[in-house]
Amino acid sequence: GESVGLHLPTLSVQEGDNSIINCAYSNSASDYFIWYKQESGKGPQFIIDIRSNMDKRQGQRVTVLLNKTVKHLSLQIAATQPGDSAVYFCAESVRNTGNQFYFGTGTSLTVIP
Amino acid sequence: NAGVTQTPKFRILKIGQSMTLQCTQDMNHNYMYWYRQDPGMGLKLIYYSVGAGITDKGEVPNGYNVSRSTTEDFPLRLELAAPSQTSVYFCASSYPLGGLVAEAFFGQGTRLTVV
Structure with missing residues (x-):
């Protein structure tokens, strides 16, 4: 199967600081990447996505950066809030493997008040 | 605004029993998926479907079966439950977007324990 891994399993940040969550992927043919947030006891929820023809995409308080040269993806959360505490997953979609992610x-983010 | 609905939310099975995890979506999405999530791990794809009448294996299909008779429903069947199938199961749906697959919408999960 595909190899999509995260550098750090846990991350603790102070409320108000910025958070950076990293993700490495192994398949250079990947077309599309999504960051999901999963709160305890719930299913994953979409945060932001980026296609392989882009380097950066911004949303509300979140930014995703894609470095295709080193096959690296990051999620930046500005002014982290207690409600941001969750597990964050990156998901990779590869065109030649069909409609799968x-x-x-995952990285567990804990925001310290 | 139901989205993706999974039932039951919790279930305890004895080894060798069978059960069906139900999943239904009301967004008219073509694509549906079943994932399992073991503690502290990411999601592993069990089976997926690109439309009614079409199903295909994912990364970890052994011990499971699926069917897709309608666009809305995508049940997951466990025939002979084993302790290794203790996990949280998520159903998801998605749709095609510009040659790719759009983000998946997930249900709340079914927590299954096999004893």
Whole structure:
């Protein structure tokens, strides 16, 4: 299967600081990437996506950066809030494997008030 | 605004029992998926479907079966439950977008314990 992994399994940040969550992927043919947020006891929820023809995409308080040269993806959360505490997954979609997403292990983000 | 609905939310099975995890979506999405999530791990794809009457295996299909007789429903069947199938199961749906697949919408999950 595909290899989508995260550098750090846990991350703790102070409320108000910026958070950076990293993700490495192995398949250079990946077309599309999505960041999901999963709160305890719930299903994953879409945060932001980026296609392989882009380097950066911004949403509300979140930015995703894609570095295709080193096959690296990051999610930046500005002014982290307690409600941001969750597990964050990156998911990779590869065109030649059909309509599937492969998920990494996840990073658990804890926001300290 | 139901989205993706999974039932039941919790279930305890004895080894060798069978059960069906139900999943229905009201967004008219073509694509549906079943994932399992073991503690502290990411999601592994079990089966997926690109439309009614079409199903295909994902990364970890052994011990499971699916059917897709309608666009809305995508049940997951466990025939002979084993302790290794203890997990949280998520159903998701999506749709085609510009040659790619749009983001998946997930249900709330079914927590299954096999004892």
